[in-house]
Each structure stands twice: as structure tokens, then as C-alpha cells.
Amino acid sequence: MSPLSGKVQTVLGLVEPNKLGRTLTHEHLTMTFNCSYHPPPPSHEALSREPIMMKNLFWIQKNPYSHKENLQLNQETEAIKEELLYFKAKGGGALVENTTTGISRDVQTLKRLAEETGIHIISGAGFYVDATHTSETRAMSVEQVKRPTIFDRICVYVSKYTEARIRTIHDKKELLEFAQLGCYLEYDLFGTELLHYQFNPDIDMPDDNKRIRRVRLLVDEGYEDRILMAHDIHTKHRLMKYGGHGYSHILTNVVPKMLLRGITENALDKILIENPKQWLTFK
Numbered sequence: 001m002s003p004l005s006g007k008v009q010t011v012l013g014l015v016e017p018n019k020l021g022r023t024l025t026h027e028h029l030t031m032t033f034n035c036s037y038h039p040p041p042p043s044h045e046a047l048s049r050e051p052i053m054m055k056n057l058f059w060i061q062k063n064p065y066s067h068k069e070n071l072q073l074n075q076e077t078e079a080i081k082e083e084l085l086y087f088k089a090k091g092g093g094a095l096v097e098n099t100t101t102g103i104s105r106d107v108q109t110l111k112r113l114a115e116e117t118g119i120h121i122i123s124g125a126g127f128y129v130d131a132t133h134t135s136e137t138r139a140m141s142v143e144q145v146k147r148p149t150i151f152d153r154i155c156v157y158v159s160k161y162t163e164a165r166i167r168t169i170h171d172k173k174e175l176l177e178f179a180q181l182g183c184y185l186e187y188d189l190f191g192t193e194l195l196h197y198q199f200n201p202d203i204d205m206p207d208d209n210k211r212i213r214r215v216r217l218l219v220d221e222g223y224e225d226r227i228l229m230a231h232d233i234h235t236k237h238r239l240m241k242y243g244g245h246g247y248s249h250i251l252t253n254v255v256p257k258m259l260l261r262g263i264t265e266n267a268l269d270k271i272l273i274e275n276p277k278q279w280l281t282f283k
């Protein structure tokens, strides 16, 4: 039997699964997202160059990928540390940090944040979209891409499970068909409510109420063992420091609304504690 069996690999070492508690399964604590910069229309260029301020915050919230400074989440380690302590005070225990090579993945900073906050951090690995690949990455063979470096060893096991992540299913019928496959179904943009989705203007981005209705549907259809939730914070404006919802939004705001909409405490414990634990524990 592998020494990993029955344990969870965090950036500070192996832990007992019961230690995780409420777990967010897709967040970022260090990241740069320059690869997704969308130049603003000419009439908005001045706004996009200003520092983040109250007077341009609404514009940044609606055009998050058109403001270069907003894409530098890796500059906010101290604010993120405070927000992790707040997440902990609200009942949070762990999170999966999904930043990959090429977008400022920084395991040393994750270790420091885990040590200083007591939050268990599980680090993702691997590579992101083509625009983030260095010439070194492009020169690698498929076998080399799959093989972990020593530095990556602490987290490569997680990437084995995340490599088949599928973007988003909006259609209700397709969602239920997909759920039947037995994979995990993650709602990971809680807190994001956009009028215009810059990555795909054809889509009306769901809001938190719609996400909650979808979770309720999946629970009603018997899939409560398959649901995961997170915020996928990857820009500055979503931090509390900049008037955003922060890493505790699900626990402080979404959970009470889910209870109000008939999702039971028992189902919520599965979604926030049991399901991540099952997913992250080595068999």
C-alpha cells in the first residue's frame, strides 16, 4: 500500500482527511493573468490605466480583464493572508490552489500562507493555455510534461485528478446527463456576477442565485455526493481589500441563502466537507 493511502497531500505535508474541514476546491492565492488581458474599447482606455479606486471599481468589476493591475493577484500576499484568517474565523479549513506553471505558480508562498494562517492548502500543478507556455515548456515532450519535477512532487498527484476539468455546462438536460457519468460537478465562480462575460460574449454568465438553483436541482436529483463549490478568485477586485467578496463569501453569504432555498445542513456538509475530502484523499 502506498504511504499516501488514506491521506491528503498539502503544501506542508500529508494530513489526515478529517483535518480539512470546509474546503474550497478551486481558488488562487498567487497568480498573474496577463494572458487573458482584453484591451478596452478606446473610450475606456484611461480607466484601464488608473490604479484601483472607488470611482473606477464598478467599471473594473464589469470589465475585470481590461485592467492590467487587476490581473496581478500575486502582489496581494499580505491582504490574502488576512482574508484566509477571516475565512478560517468563518469556519473554513482548507482550499485547493489551482495556479499552474506559466501564471506565477508559487509554492513557497503557499507554504508560508499555510504556516501563518493554519489553513490547509493543496496545490495544483501542470500547465495552462498555450499563451502561457514558455519556449522551455513548448520544447518539452508529452512524457516530460507528464513527469513531475522534484519541486512539483508535492502536488502532482492532485493534477492527476484535475486534468480532465471541463469548462462549463449551461444546459440543464446536458448537466444531468453529465452528472450520470459519476464525476464531480464543481460550481466555482461564486461571487462572480457579470453583465458582459469578456471570455465569451455569447453567454449570459449565471449569477449566484442561478448557481444555487442548479445545486438544488442536482441535490434533488440525488447527486449531493458529487457537488463541489468554490470562488475561483483570480483577480484583485474580488478580494475584500478592493470591495470584493473574498474567500469567505460562500460561508458567510451563499450558505445562508442555500438553506433558505431548502438545501439541508446535511447536504451542505457533504458539499463543503465530505465531497472535497473524498476527492482529495488517496485511495
Ligand SMILES: [Zn+2]
Pocket (backbone or CB within 6 Å): 026, 027, 028, 098, 232, 234
Ligand atoms: Zn482558476
